[in-house]
Amino acid sequence: MADNTGSNSADIFIAKFSSYIDLSEQEQEVIEALTQNSMTVDEGQDIILESEKSSSAYLLQSGWAIRYKVVPDGGRQIISFLLPGDIFGFRESLFDLSDDSVQALTPIIVHRLPAEKIAEICDSFTNLSLALTWARAREHAILAEQIVRLGRRNAYERLGHLLLELLHRLQLVDKAGSSEYYLPLTQEILADTLGLSIVHVNRTLRKLRNDKMIELDPKTRRLRILNKEALSERTGYDQSFLDQLGDPSRSPQEAIGSD
Amino acid sequence: MADNTGSNSADIFIAKFSSYIDLSEQEQEVIEALTQNSMTVDEGQDIILESEKSSSAYLLQSGWAIRYKVVPDGGRQIISFLLPGDIFGFRESLFDLSDDSVQALTPIIVHRLPAEKIAEICDSFTNLSLALTWARAREHAILAEQIVRLGRRNAYERLGHLLLELLHRLQLVDKAGSSEYYLPLTQEILADTLGLSIVHVNRTLRKLRNDKMIELDPKTRRLRILNKEALSERTGYDQSFLDQLGDPSRSPQEAIGSD
DNA sequence: TTCGCGCATTTACATAGGTTATCCTTGATA
DNA sequence: TATCAAGGATAACCTATGTAAATGCGCGAA
Structure with missing residues (x-):
């Protein structure tokens, strides 16, 4: 499955992180290792269900997904879009407070990261831990923007x-x-x-x-x-x-x- | 300034974290050390200005604050409320993407944490690092809830x-x-x-x-x-x-x- | 004591956006 | 080829919410 042709599935993540954080060779290799086994999810399928605790995070390789919540009267509110290169589910993987669901809008390819793996990586690789923090900050900014959009x-x-x-x-x-x-x-x-x-x-x-x-x-x-x-x-x-x-x-x- | 009477300014933070994470003696002491020097901010004062990069995070000891953004036409959208026990500004302290401002709604007391200090602590104390991650997750959940409120x-x-x-x-x-x-x-x-x-x-x-x-x-x-x-x-x-x-x-x- | 200002309250009126319903296109399926 | 379902487009009508303006109340400053 691995290939060294210069274009592999890790590229999108490495490129994304590299725009903010200098990753060492070794760290890039870790990312490559993580993105070796991928799974696909069909359009319309839920990846993380509300209330179902998942103990994994996911790297989104390709396709679109949404994070959403359902309200009591049956309505749905989409919280945010997940696009290629985005990470999701690590919050839920650490604490049991996944209160929103994630669903594929198109067929998607994701890489699954078990919670232990994440913890392990964060412990060992400062920059990867930082990259994760950065991804969260980014997400936060996007949510804030969505709030302004809806409110004003x-x-x-x-x-x-x-x-x-x-x-x-x-x-x-x-x-x-x-x-x-x-x-x-x-x-x-x-x-x-x-x-x-x-x-x-x-x-x-x-x-x-x-x-x-x-x-x-x-x-x-x-x-x-x-x-x-x-x-x-x-x-x-x-x-x-x-x-x-x-x-x-x-x-x-x-x-x-x-x- | 320090006191051992059993009730000091660190209590609120220790209590909050302890509801989810077991802090060691030592970690509790770190928190106590951090909350020794406080500063007050008057009602209506901005603590973090949009676009102004602050390199500190803050622990909110008492009082209410808001995180907000202004829109081009002069309107304001409040993103979230900051209540006693909340932490803010650490995102901005790591990356220069503070795109919202924080303002005191009442007179408030905060403890300032320089960015280096945070990094240092996260490196040395697993549980404190985890506590920070948890605080972020919490914040995220609150933002998501705000989105649903506004949208649906x-x-x-x-x-x-x-x-x-x-x-x-x-x-x-x-x-x-x-x-x-x-x-x-x-x-x-x-x-x-x-x-x-x-x-x-x-x-x-x-x-x-x-x-x-x-x-x-x-x-x-x-x-x-x-x-x-x-x-x-x-x-x-x-x-x-x-x-x-x-x-x-x-x-x-x-x-x-x-x- | 009075003035003025911030905030709450209310009324009258205007409009952005919701609801319901119908029709059309397209593409999958039988 | 006929049928059906999903998504898009439109129209008629309704209502939640916005805007503008005026009133009152309390409280701090002079």
């Missing part, structure tokens, strides 16, 4: 803002063009993410299209953002928010050593 | 749900009676937290009062929840969500060793 923006801004964030995050892992990407989300999922009704998401998408902000082909699920500048301006999207979250153009030294 | 609940549910969460969190640090606590929040702050207008918060509070769900004396700022059961039911509040976040009644062994 209208439907148009929410949608535009989310689409920009996704573009940005996908670009960081090389899964998007300069203004275009594959968006495997139904309007229902957008609604459950943005706290809107399906109908209103539809209305709002139409408005975005009419305003020449986006093009979205429902067949191919290809989204193109026609005017990033205007859309960012219109939706209050702050480029710098995600730049901090691991822009590959920053040198690790600069990032770590600052202050 | 109406004004009445949002308010009731938040008031229950605050009761619950305050009880964990012994700052609330069985159904009553000091709530130093103006309606404007509630509005900025819940993504509502001030007027609507006012309307909704009235409704809660009329329904005999709460009593709130604007003079003393004393809030009493008259019927926890009914309010939890009505607002979809899940008792278990915060029970997991450090209920002192759980034995640490049970919590840690499970699985």
